[in-house]
Structure formats: structure tokens, C-alpha cells
Amino acid sequence: MIIDRPESHFIFVFPSEHVEYGYNYINLRGEPLTNKQYLEHWGKWLVFGNRGEVEALAKKLDPFVEEHRVPAVKYDRKLITEFQLNRCVMCVYCHYYQRDDVWEVLAELGVKDKAWMFERETLEKWMPGGVNLEKWIQGRNMDAEQAERVREGARERFRKMFADDDAIFTGVDQ
Amino acid sequence: MNINIRLNLLGVLDLKQNELDLDIAAETTVETLLELIDRHNPGFRAALTGEDGTISRQFVFFINGRNVMQLEGMKTVLAAGDAINVIPAIAGG
Numbered sequence: 437m438i439i440d441r442p443e444s445h446f447i448f449v450f451p452s453e454h455v456e457y458g459y460n461y462i463n464l465r466g467e468p469l470t471n472k473q474y475l476e477h478w479g480k481w482l483v484f485g486n487r488g489e490v491e492a493l494a495k496k497l498d499p500f501v502e503e504h505r506v507p508a509v510k511y512d513r514k515l516i517t518e519f520q521l522n523r524c525v526m527c528v529y530c531h532y533y534q535r536d537d538v539w540e541v542l543a544e545l546g547v548k549d550k551a552w553m554f555e556r557e558t559l560e561k562w563m564p565g566g567v568n569l570e571k572w573i574q575g576r577n578m579d580a581e582q583a584e585r586v587r588e589g590a591r592e593r594f595r596k597m598f599a600d601d602d603a604i605f606t607g608v609d610q
Numbered sequence: 611m612n613i614n615i616r617l618n619l620l621g622v623l624d625l626k627q628n629e630l631d632l633d634i635a636a637e638t639t640v641e642t643l644l645e646l647i648d649r650h651n652p653g654f655r656a657a658l659t660g661e662d663g664t665i666s667r668q669f670v671f672f673i674n675g676r677n678v679m680q681l682e683g684m685k686t687v688l689a690a691g692d693a694i695n696v697i698p699a700i701a702g703g
Binding site for chain 1: 693695699
């Protein structure tokens, strides 16, 4: 199911059961991941394209997401001004152990360039000093005080999210 | 041996050639490959490497989809048929 809420920067592709019944797509063989397992094993294939290209690919991926062959997808609604990139980014999520199977789907749909990134790598980039957070702060022309508040907010948010290694991972607010 | 290189830098660097098929010697490392790419895209090697000589944290260098920093870094040895992909780090979601 394609979830397109105008207030969100991202457009998501989730299984209907996630939207309607709270099915947790962050799992391995049906078993939800703990915070520790999420950081160790969850990640995504990265795909780049203009809005039309990623949108078309999302529609093709939707049936695979419904079948749980691809856990979930998200892509940029538009270019992120702060990052000054010339393409939208699509993330095709799965557990590391499933990545070859998910790549097979992507390759069948014409994706050529392989780029796997663990979520822990992405989270590190959004921590204070991380390339994404610092670029975003710079792009927003924040003063030093605002920037420090944003950094502290990121630090605290992630500390709370991952405080308990054994708790079931409940997602990142996006 | 032949390898394919795709530089998906999404406008972060101005490149002459985004895609290269290179014939390289056996035992070529990532370090040497950067120099070879630099011959086609002057300045590429300087942009990709940090002060310590490793891949700059501003970029991610993939070999067959795997981040080279999770392999042997600059010392990673390439194999025939390897697919190289380089992206800006901020494009990683």
C-alpha cells in the first residue's frame, strides 16, 4: 500500500497489514527485531532517480511489499533542498539476511547500481557531527544556539529510542 | 580484468565521466583505482579522500553493493567483474 501523506517529506510503501493492523514489517521470518538486532542487521538498498522514476518503481514494488517479499520502501517526495542533491533517494528496506532476495526483485525491475547501507550507518550520520545532520543544519542557516539545540535533540531522541537493547524496535519518526 | 564504475554523485561533484569501464591489473586496490578514475575525472581522488588518506566520510564507496569501509578500505583488492558505485554520504537516507 502506498502511503502518501502531504505533511510528510517521504512517501512510503508498507504492507496493508502494517497500516490496518499494526503488523511489524521490521522482522526476520516473522519475528520482530529488538533494538540490538535492528542496529546490527536492518538496512536498505539505495536507489536514485527523479521523482517520476522512483514513483514508478514504488508502484512496481507495491505488490512485492504486500506479499512481504520486500518489507517496506520509502522515497523522497521531492529533492531535499538542504542537501543540494539532484535526485530523489529511495530506500528499499530489509534484514541483511534477506538482502540478496530483495536485490533479485530490484534487479528484475531494472535497478542496476548496488548500494547497501545499514540503518546504524544512517543513524550515525544523523547524530551530532554526522554528515547528514551537519549538512541539514548548514542548509537551514541556523545560528550556533539553534544548531546546538538540534544536535542535543538528536542525541536525546536516539538515546531514548535505543536505551534498551532487548526491547522490540518500534521505528524512527520520519 | 574488467570492472564497471558508476559515479552516482547526484550533483555533489562535477564530473566528466559518470560511468567507466576500466581494464585493470590483477591485485588492483581501491587506492589505485581512485588514481585511475582521477585520470578521467581530474580532482576526483582528492575529493574522495580525507586528510588521513582514507575514503572521506562525505562519500560512500561500494563494491558489489558493500561499503568498502566494511571490507579492507583502501587496501581492498578488486576482482574481475566487480561493480563499483560511489555516492555522496548524505544520500544514504
